[in-house]
Amino acid sequence: MSNSNNNVNGTSVLLATVIKELNSDNLDDSLEKLRFFFPEALLLGALDLIDRDSVIVYKTVWGRPQYEVLGSTATYAVFPGLPSANGHELAYCTCPAYAYSVLLSETQLMCKHVLATLLARRLARCVERPITADELASVIARQCSL
Numbered sequence: 001m002s003n004s005n006n007n008v009n010g011t012s013v014l015l016a017t018v019i020k021e022l023n024s025d026n027l028d029d030s031l032e033k034l035r036f037f038f039p040e041a042l043l044l045g046a047l048d049l050i051d052r053d054s055v056i057v058y059k060t061v062w063g064r065p066q067y068e069v070l071g072s073t074a075t076y077a078v079f080p081g082l083p084s085a086n087g088h089e090l091a092y093c094t095c096p097a098y099a100y101s102v103l104l105s106e107t108q109l110m111c112k113h114v115l116a117t118l119l120a121r122r123l124a125r126c127v128e129r130p131i132t133a134d135e136l137a138s139v140i141a142r143q144c145s146l
Contacts, residue, residue: 045112055120058131069113
């Protein structure tokens with residue numbers, strides 16, 4: 001494994017620890033730590049999405065949550081908690097910023113939609129909506145047509 005990959009894995013582990021320790025009692029301290037990992041614009045963008053109640057979690061009857069984030073120009077599907085080969089959790093977003101900044105240029109660890117979802121989950125700030133199987137199929141079809 002290259003040194004670059006080791007650095008990214010180490011950074012991801014540290015970031016996961018900061019997010020895991022985040023709660024409303026230590027919010028200021030945690031936000032200061034998050035500034036180490038993200039540019040100010042990305043962090044503020046994620047916090048703005050949370051403040052505007054733009055992180056939606058659809059609760060299925062079988063217990064699998066489906067996340068959506070209402071972005072400034074479109075609605076994006078976010079998939080937190082994806083398994084990886086090295087045992088760490090990954091996340092994915094359908095937005096163009098994720099495709100470019102995270103996957104292609106590797107200049108960011110995640111987009112603001114993923115960060116907003118991770119933070120909103122920890123702070124219990126997701127807007128919860130129950131959903132039937134048919135409604136979920138419509139949501140997924142809409143997400144796939146983006």
